[in-house]
Every structure is written in C-alpha cells, then in structure tokens.
Amino acid sequence: MRIQAEPVFLRLSTPFRIAHGTSTERNNVLVHVDSGVGVAAITPYYPAQVPDVLAYVCDQRTQQALDTDIRFIEDILDALPEGPAPARAAIEIALHDLWAQTLGQPLYRLWGLNPARAPYSTFTISMAEENEFRQRVQEAARYPLLKIKLGTGTLEGDEALVRMAREESNARLCVDANAAWTVDQAAEIIPRLAAYDLMFIEQPLARHDITGWHTLARRLPAGMPPLIADESIHDSRDILPLHGAADGINIKLAKCGGLREARRMIALARTLGMKVMLGCMIESTVGVTAAAHLAPLVDFADLDGFLTVTNDPYEGGVIWDNGRLHLPDAPGLGVHRHSQEHA
Amino acid sequence: MRIQAEPVFLRLSTPFRIAHGTSTERNNVLVHVDSGVGVAAITPYYPAQVPDVLAYVCDQRTQQALDTDIRFIEDILDALPEGPAPARAAIEIALHDLWAQTLGQPLYRLWGLNPARAPYSTFTISMAEENEFRQRVQEAARYPLLKIKLGTGTLEGDEALVRMAREESNARLCVDANAAWTVDQAAEIIPRLAAYDLMFIEQPLARHDITGWHTLARRLPAGMPPLIADESIHDSRDILPLHGAADGINIKLAKCGGLREARRMIALARTLGMKVMLGCMIESTVGVTAAAHLAPLVDFADLDGFLTVTNDPYEGGVIWDNGRLHLPDAPGLGVHRHSQEHA
Numbered sequence: 001m002r003i004q005a006e007p008v009f010l011r012l013s014t015p016f017r018i019a020h021g022t023s024t025e026r027n028n029v030l031v032h033v034d035s036g037v038g039v040a041a042i043t044p045y046y047p048a049q050v051p052d053v054l055a056y057v058c059d060q061r062t063q064q065a066l067d068t069d070i071r072f073i074e075d076i077l078d079a080l081p082e083g084p085a086p087a088r089a090a091i092e093i094a095l096h097d098l099w100a101q102t103l104g105q106p107l108y109r110l111w112g113l114n115p116a117r118a119p120y121s122t123f124t125i126s127m128a129e130e131n132e133f134r135q136r137v138q139e140a141a142r143y144p145l146l147k148i149k150l151g152t153g154t155l156e157g158d159e160a161l162v163r164m165a166r167e168e169s170n171a172r173l174c175v176d177a178n179a180a181w182t183v184d185q186a187a188e189i190i191p192r193l194a195a196y197d198l199m200f201i202e203q204p205l206a207r208h209d210i211t212g213w214h215t216l217a218r219r220l221p222a223g224m225p226p227l228i229a230d231e232s233i234h235d236s237r238d239i240l241p242l243h244g245a246a247d248g249i250n251i252k253l254a255k256c257g258g259l260r261e262a263r264r265m266i267a268l269a270r271t272l273g274m275k276v277m278l279g280c281m282i283e284s285t286v287g288v289t290a291a292a293h294l295a296p297l298v299d300f301a302d303l304d305g306f307l308t309v310t311n312d313p314y315e316g317g318v319i320w321d322n323g324r325l326h327l328p329d330a331p332g333l334g335v336h337r338h339s340q341e342h343a
Numbered sequence: 344m345r346i347q348a349e350p351v352f353l354r355l356s357t358p359f360r361i362a363h364g365t366s367t368e369r370n371n372v373l374v375h376v377d378s379g380v381g382v383a384a385i386t387p388y389y390p391a392q393v394p395d396v397l398a399y400v401c402d403q404r405t406q407q408a409l410d411t412d413i414r415f416i417e418d419i420l421d422a423l424p425e426g427p428a429p430a431r432a433a434i435e436i437a438l439h440d441l442w443a444q445t446l447g448q449p450l451y452r453l454w455g456l457n458p459a460r461a462p463y464s465t466f467t468i469s470m471a472e473e474n475e476f477r478q479r480v481q482e483a484a485r486y487p488l489l490k491i492k493l494g495t496g497t498l499e500g501d502e503a504l505v506r507m508a509r510e511e512s513n514a515r516l517c518v519d520a521n522a523a524w525t526v527d528q529a530a531e532i533i534p535r536l537a538a539y540d541l542m543f544i545e546q547p548l549a550r551h552d553i554t555g556w557h558t559l560a561r562r563l564p565a566g567m568p569p570l571i572a573d574e575s576i577h578d579s580r581d582i583l584p585l586h587g588a589a590d591g592i593n594i595k596l597a598k599c600g601g602l603r604e605a606r607r608m609i610a611l612a613r614t615l616g617m618k619v620m621l622g623c624m625i626e627s628t629v630g631v632t633a634a635a636h637l638a639p640l641v642d643f644a645d646l647d648g649f650l651t652v653t654n655d656p657y658e659g660g661v662i663w664d665n666g667r668l669h670l671p672d673a674p675g676l677g678v679h680r681h682s683q684e685h686a
Contacts, residue, residue: 072457074639099455103448110453112442114415236614267610271579296417 001066001098003091005057006030007050008284012308014136016282017127019151019178020045026282029053030313031090033066036098037314037335038290040086041254041281041305048084056087073099077260085234085257092258093290093333101332107293108327111263115327118295121303122147122174122199123323125165133161137168143323145199146171147302151180155189162196174300176202179231183212187219190227198225200277200300202250207231213245228277228300236265239272248275248299253291254283266297280305289317289333292325301325313338344409344441346434348400349373350393351627355651357479359625360470362494362521363388369625372396373656374433376409379441380657380678381633383429384597384624384648391427399430416442420603428577428600435601436633436676444675450636451670454606458670461638464646465490465517465542466666468508476504480511486666488542489514490645494523498532505539517643519545522574526555530562533570541568543620543643545593550574556588571620571643579608582615591618591642596634597626609640623648632660632676635668644668656681 008028016023027042027050040053056062065079073095080088100107108115123143125136127150140146148165150158158177165173173196181189186204193201204227205212213232226247233239233249235256242249249269251262262278269276277300280288288306295301306312307320317335319326328334351371359366370385370393383396399405408422416438423431443450451458466486468479470493483489491508493501501520508516516539524532529547536544547570548555556575569590576582576592578599585592592612594605605621612619620643623631631649638644649655650663660678662669671677 069457071452071455072460073455075457075460077455103446103452105446109414109446112414112416112420114412114418117415117418236610239614264610264614267579267607268614271582271607271611 001034001070003057003063003066004032005054006032007054008313010282010284010309011311012282013310014126014308016308018149018176019180023282028284028287029087029090030284030286031057031094033091033094034070034098035101036094036096036332037286038090038093038095038097039284039286040090041283041287042086043254043281046255048086052084053087053090056083057091059083062091070095070099070102077258086254088257089253089287092260093253093287096259096290097332097335104331106327106329106331107333108296111293113293113296115296118292118325118327119299119301120145120323121301121320121325123304124149124176124302127152127161130164134164134168137165140171141169144171145323146173147202148173148175150175150177155185158189159192162193166196172197172199174199174201174225176230177204179203179206181205183209183216183219186216190220190224194224200226200228200248200275202228202277203230203232205232210241210245213242217245226275228275230279235261236268239265239268239274243272243274246274248277250277250279250302251298252279252281253287254281259290259294262294263297266294275299277302279303282309284309284312284314285317286314286333286335289327289335292318292327293333295325315339344377344413346400346406346409347375348397349375350397351656353625353627353652354654355625356653357469357651359651361492361519362523366625371627371630372430372433373627373629374400374437376434376437377413377441378444379437379439379675380629381433381436381438381440382627382629383433384626384630385429386597386624389429389598391429395427396430396433399426400434402426405434413438413442413445420601429597431600432596432630435603436596436630439602439633440675440678447674449670449672449674450676451639454636456636456639458639461635461668461670462642462644463488463666464644464663464668466647467492467519467645470495470504473507477507477511480508483514484512487514488666489516490545491516491518493518493520498528501532502535505536509539515542516540517542517544517568519573520547522546522549524548526552526559526562529559533563533567537567543569543571543591543618545571545620546573546575548575553584553588556585560588569618571618573622578604579611582608582611582617586615586617589617591620593620593622593645594641595622595624596630597624602633602637605637606640609637618642620645622646625652627652627655627657628660629657629676629678632670632678635661635670636676638668658682
C-alpha cells in the first residue's frame with residue numbers, strides 16, 4: 001500500500017485559550033494510505049510535533065507493516081512500530097477508513113454500532129475576558145451541553161466563569177480544568193462547583209500527580225460530579241493506576257494512538273465500572289469523524305474540535321447538528337476531499 | 344427476529360475422564376435466531392443446565408432485545424438480560440452468525456483478523472489406565488501439541504501420565520490439573536513437571552482459591568511454565584484479582600457468556616501483559632467454530648471439543664487439520680446443518 005503524509009496548517013475562527021496557552025492555528029498532518037485518510041493532530045503541549053509524524057510515516061518498519069492485505073487490518077496494526085501517538089493514530093485512522101471502504105460498509109457498522117446511540121457532544125467555551133466570554137456563551141445558546149475551560153489562575157476567576165455561563169445559558173454545564181489545580185485547590189473548588197449541577201469535571205490535577213488523584217478522591221464529600229481524567233490518561237496502561245480515584249477517562253485518538261487502543265480502553269473502563277468520554281483535539285473533520293464512529297460506545301462526547309477550523313481540506317464526515325452528531329452512511333469514515341480547495 | 348431452542352444430546356466416541364468426573368455424552372442446546380445459529384454447551388460441573396438455557400431463551404426480555412435491526416448488534420447485546428453464561432453465549436453466537444451473514448462476510452473478517460494467525464490447537468488426552476492412556480497418546484501421534492488431563496488423585500499418578508505421554512510422543516506437552524491440587528501439592532509438582540518443557544500448566548488450584556494462586560506464585564521458583572487460569576476465570580471481572588498470580592487466562596464462551604465479553608477479556612489481558620488461551624467445552628462444531636473465529640487473537644488454542652462427538656447436527660465450520668485450524672470463507676460462522684441427520 002502507498003502511504004503519503006500531507007502537513008496542513010489549520011486556521012481557527014476563534015482564538016482557543018485554555019490553561020495550557022492560547023492558539024489561533026494548529027498543525028495537523030493528513031496521512032493517506034491508498035484511498036484511506038487519517039490525521040495526526042499536533043498539540044503544542046504534547047511532545048510529538050510535525051517532524052515526528054513525518055519520521056514515523058517514513059520509517060521503513062511502517063512501510064513494511066503496510067505490505068499486507070488490508071482485510072487483515074489487525075495484522076497490520078500488530079506490525080506497526082511503536083511511535084508517537086498522533087502519528088500512529090493517523091495511520092490507524094487511514095487503515096480503518098480503507099478497511100471499511102474495502103468491505104463496503106461505514107466503519108461503525110463493522111463494529112455493530114447504531115450511530116443514533118452517540119451521546120450529544122459538548123461544545124467548548126474557552127477562556128476569555130468577561131464580555132467576550134458572555135458573548136460566546138450566548139452564541140452557543142442552541143447547544144444543550146457546554147464545556148467551560150477553567151484555569152484562569154484563581155479559584156474565584158474559575159468559579160466566576162461557571163457562574164457567568166450559568167447566567168447566560170440554560171445548557172447543562174461541565175468544566176475542564178486542564179490540570180490547573182493543586183489538590184488543595186481542587187478539594188476547595190469542586191464542592192462549590194457541584195452547586196452548578198455539572199455533568200462532569202475534567203482533569204482537576206497535574207498530569208502525573210496520580211497520588212494527588214487518590215488523595216483528592218478521599219478528601220471530596222459524596223455526591224460530587226464525576227471526575228474525568230484526560231491529560232493523566234493516554235493509553236490503557238494509565239487506567240488501572242487511577243482506578244478508584246477518577247470516575248472516568250477521556251479517550252482521544254491523538255493521545256492513545258488509534259482506534260484499536262481506544263476500543264481496548266473502553267473495554268477496560270467498562271470492566272472497571274468507569275465512565276468513558278471521547279474527546280478530540282483541534283483537528284480536521286477526518287479525526288473528529290474517526291472518533292465519532294466510536295461515539296455510540298461512550299457516555300460523554302466532546303467532539304467539537306473541527307468547528308472553528310476555517311480551512312479544513314476534508315468535509316462530508318460527521319455532521320454537527322447543534323451538538324447532535326450525525327454520521328454518514330458512506331463506506332469507510334465517510335469523509336471526502338473538500339470540493340473547493342482553500343486558498 | 345425469531346428465536347428457537349433445540350436441545351441436542353451429543354454422544355462421544357471416547358469416554359472423557361477428567362478430575363471433575365467421566366462423561367460419555369453431553370447436553371448442548373442449539374439456539375437459532377433467524378438464520379443464525381449458536382450453541383449452549385452444558386457441563387455437568389457448572390450450575391447452568393438445559394432448563395436454565397430454555398428459560399433464558401423464553402424470557403420476555405430476551406425476546407424484546409431481539410426486536411432490533413441486526414446491523415446494530417451491539418444494541419441487542421446491551422439489551423439482553425443477565426443470565427446463565429452458556430445461554431447468553433448461545434444467543435450471542437447466533438447473533439454474530441446472523442450479523443456477519445447480513446454483512447456478507449465471514450465473522451473473522453468483520454474483526455479484521457487473518458485466519459492463518461490462529462495458533463495450532465492442543466489435542467486433549469483425558470485420564471485413563473496406563474495401557475489405554477499410552478494407546479491414546481500413540482493415536483494422537485500426528486498432533487504437534489498434546490494437553491494431558493491430570494488429577495488422578497496422587498502427584499505420582501499425575502507425573503506418571505506426563506512421563507508416559509513424553510515416552511509415547513514427540514509432541515509439545517501441556518497439562519491441565521482441573522483444580523485438582525492444593526497449594527502445597529502444586530508447589531511440589533510444578534517444578535518437577537517443568538522438566539518436561541511444558542507449554543503451560545492449567546488451573547492447578549481450586550476455582551475460588553484466589554489467595555492460593557498468589558501464595559503459589561510466590562512459592563514457585565523462576566522459570567516455571569506459564570500458569571493459566573481456567574475454572575478461576577469466568578468473565579472479565581475475574582481477571583484483575585489474579586493479576587500477578589496467573590500468567591494467563593483460558594477464555595471459553597460457555598463461561599464468559601459470549602463473543603463480546605471474550606473480546607473484552609482479551610483486551611484486558613493484553614493490557615495486563617497476560618497470556619490468552621481460548622478453550623471450549625465438549626460441544627457442537629457451532630461453538631468451537633465461533634471460538635475459532637477469535638483464535639487469531641490468542642496465544643494458545645484448545646479447540647478440540649467437537650472431535651469426539653459422533654452425532655453433531657452441524658458441519659462445515661472450523662476444520663481440524665492435525666491441530667491446525669482452518670476457518671471457512673463463507674459468510675457468518677460458516678457452519679451449516681449436517682447433510683444427513685443422525686439417527
């Protein structure tokens with residue numbers, strides 16, 4: 001099979017400000033395997049960058065792994081070398097697209113899934129000054145689930161954002177602290193935020209603070225919103241250490257390295273009685289659509305990462321219908337090249 | 344969808360003597376869901392018996408769960424009620440057969456598997472007096488992997504069986520104690536049996552003796568054959584308690600309740616770095632073939648449970664080629680009704 005990498009530079013209609021920093025554009029690398037397409041979403045705060053993806057695609061072992069009948073996709077996945085998660089995810093997505101095209105079915109159908117089971121997606125409101133923040137919440141009035149990014153630097157600032165969102169919207173709210181709090185801060189603010197009937201609270205603590213997660217779980221009173229681990233959970237090996245501390249996990253293809261590992265993580269979380277959330281990075285519809293094919297298996301979806309991209313080279317994948325996710329009937333992922341290439 | 348249950352009474356060409364007792368026949372219940380077929384393998388030493396399977400099939404909630412488009416098989420599996428594992432397995436197998444028929448593909452292809460990756464199956468030699476035992480081993484001379492059933496009542500008797508098998512055959516050997524030993528006995532005999540270069544040792548201890556498994560692991564020297572848990576592992580919830588004590592798990596559809604749970608168990612075992620073995624009961628080719636579709640995912644296969652059945656109503660599934668397993672190309676499981684019904 002022929003593999004090609006195509007770096008793309010995504011421009012965002014709205015600056016994306018979270019605890020890790022502010023972005024107005026993001027790098028993606030599209031990966032093509034014959035007629036299949038995948039994408040590596042590059043994030044500034046994780047180590048894998050564009051040259052790492054290109055190096056993985058060009059690795060001779062990667063090329064050798066692709067010298068296999070696509071119908072035996074599991075053999076190909078077994079043969080792919082270890083490598084940066086976004087790069088592996090890109091190739092896995094392209095292989096699944098090609099595999100499902102070859103079998104003539106939408107990918108979700110080869111997993112036996114009913115696309116109507118996908119939960120509504122949250123819509124993310126990133127941090128901004130008060131007037132702009134209130135305006136963004138108002139503009140999102142049609143969306144039933146809003147995810148508020150926290151990490152302003154003070155607990156008062158964080159709670160103020162949630163209060164403003166509550167004032168401007170009737171949506172169900174959830175929050176994402178993006179690792180901004182200490183254990184003490186989290187133990188203080190979470191009970192206060194619980195008054196806003198949050199659907200979940202994502203990543204209160206620093207990524208590697210596993211002990212902190214367990215301490216926090218012991219210090220919080222009963223009845224808190226579920227705590228979902230995001231930055232602390234990359235692949236299935238990270239789940240067991242958080243069992244008993246986090247209530248759920250946020251799976252992203254660019255963190256775990258692909259659809260097979262994502263499905264393993266879902267299986268493990270279900271065995272452990274943990275909630276499953278499915279997220280994405282800021283990325284082409286190629287990556288969001290790939291994740292959306294898994295959405296019927298999860299409790300929470302956060303798949304809005306393609307909405308502010310103004311120059312996506314692909315279209316035709318998952319449709320965002322005010323937070324409801326519609327998957328196409330076409331074989332494979334169901335995405336296709338944008339009919340008019342962007343300037 | 345229409346569901347029907349059909350009890351069948353399987354006769355065995357060779358009496359099957361293991362630590363749990365001796366059988367010359369076994370009950371199975373075939374379950375038909377439209378054109379899909381599955382089977383519930385009934386074992387004398389597990390609680391679920393034929394009436395339990397019939398009750399599950401006739402349960403109104405079971406019937407309601409089947410009132411769904413077969414393409415959304417995951418929804419059906421979610422909606423099926425809890426119930427006896429062999430009964431659930433039978434319906435799950437029939438549903439997967441029907442699902443894959445509907446999509447026009449062999450089941451393994453819908454999992455992206457290469458059927459040529461299935462490991463060779465072991466061939467089981469059950470316990471017998473010396474002359475008969477030696478003769479059975481000789482008759483199995485063409486098979487590369489022999490599994491010797493132990494549990495004679497004495498460690499000397501058990502080791503004698505392995506020694507005789509070694510004398511009569513060049514095959515790679517493994518053993519299954521079927522829960523026959525105490526921790527002290529296991530700690531004594533396992534190092535002695537290791538001299539026979541066993542591929543694995545299955546279920547040394549009593550089913551519920553989880554503490555014993557951990558004690559045994561601490562008492563054994565390094566370099567022992569992998570210890571595989573069978574009776575101690577029914578479904579994915581049983582795996583974590585044995586992590587660090589058992590080296591692997593033996594998955595059987597009639598224990599875990601179906602193909603989806605089996606795949607969850609494989610995912611969990613892989614995450615924990617445990618070996619995976621796939622077994623079966625004494626059952627129709629329908630059940631062995633269903634398990635064989637999973638075989639490319641596992642390390643060890645023990646799928647000879649249909650070989651001594653003389654009146655199987657089904658044929659055309661997995662082919663036993665001296666221990667090598669060949670899966671059919673036909674859509675679904677690939678089994679069909681025997682062309683001449685047995686008397």
